[in-house]
Amino acid sequence: MVRPRYFFSETFISLRRNFFMGFTAITTVAITLFVVGFFTIIVYDIQGIISSVESEVELAVYLEDEISEELKDYIEKEVLSWEETDSVNYVSKDQALERFREQNEGSDILKEIEGNPLPASFEITLSSPEKIDQVALRFYDKDGNYIEGVNDVIYGKNYVNKLFSITAIVGTIALLIIIVLLLAAIVLIFNTIRLSIYARRKEIEVMKLVGATNWFVRVPFLFEGFFEGFVGSVISIILLYFVGNFLLIRGERVIVDTMRIKELAIVGSSGVVLYVYIGVAVLGGLIGILSSAIALRRYVKI
């Protein structure tokens, strides 16, 4: 005996008449899932930023002005043969000056420059940035001086090392926080729905006393739980969308500008936002219906 018409109208009548309870459940779902979703997006974005910083780690090897063409070629070939090397870019003295001019256009510094004081250099990017220390060491001889033809080796040593350890720690902590937030959200939603069913346990008892089967009592409550969870998650997705678009992107622009990162994973670029939306929607409906089901087990006993 399936009666969809009865169950649907029953669900919506019940939602209307128990407005406050339903409203509380929907708000709880919306707020808790918003917090979880928001945090997840932020974490992924921060990781995106960090990895785009990581990928920019490069080593600048400045050459002596008097370096011979053969030595220069030899060094370039040598560096290219290393497996850690991703690319090598030779910047001649002229190119270096050109670049300097571009970067300091309009500045008084340019007037004070006589001749070309800038050295030529190799700009080396690594395929495995965490090996930067080892690679840098190869430009020193065993006494700790630079090898022949090399004047200076520059990379943000401390900065880079810190970045790597931070990435790992932040990743783990963020994952833990997301899990805790998620658990808190589930418990909170479950409790809210459980309370709303508890408040109606007498009603359930009466329905059963006049001959309703367990399923007949249960189905409208399950629909209600699903509806509350789903509507709540849709609201949180809308919130995430607006907050994501206006707040996060603006915030990230500031980071981009201050940190001078060229390619940045801005919100959405990692595709995680879509997954968060889908996750929130599925989670909302699922928590809603499961909470109702679990709570009903307690109160719909014969």
Add this chain to the structure above:
Amino acid sequence: MNMIEFKQVSKIYEDNTVALKNINLEIKKGEFLFLVGPSGSGKSTFIKLLIKEIEETEGSIFIAGRNICNLKSNRIPQLRRNIGCVFQDFKLLPNKTIFENVAFTLEVIGKPVYEIKIQVPQVLKLVGIFSKINSYPHQLSGGEQQRVSIARAFVNRPPILLADEPTGNLDPGTSEGIMKILSRINLIGTTVLMATHDRNIVNSMRRRVVELEEGEIIRDQKRGVYGD
């Protein structure tokens, strides 16, 4: 044929209150029976056992020849659909209108909507509460709620009707009206069991009277009176 039969039934509540002691009773199909006795004598307990709202501690209860004591839990709804019950505390659904409260008994057995729309107003007219069809229980007086409770118990024409003090909140005039309804229900073959304190009603009806005292049957009288 016995519609209801109690065999050595006892009920002891969790707090060791002995509510019923070794009850033996047979009620025939189509009979009208008053269950009388002072407050706390076990009348409501008797009725609750019949719809399995509570479990007996000892003995067996038969309804239409079937032992309901070891009924599987998924058979209980079926049992309850065959027993209309007017509860002492009405037990109306607070979030449903009077129409929906009465209709619920019919929804549960899968009656089609058009039948529900005919039968519910009919039965509400019968108990004289039709004008409140769209009100909620809390908007009704005690006596009015009681009549809704009677309407709900009777709307699907069950073979057994249990009424726990159905005139408890009513003035003598309205009580008389309710008794007329119960008599009419009984006349069409329904077995009616009514727990009551109402001396006048019992004395005027002259039906079978079973008197309880401290959980025991102390009197079982055909065409009886309330007692002294």
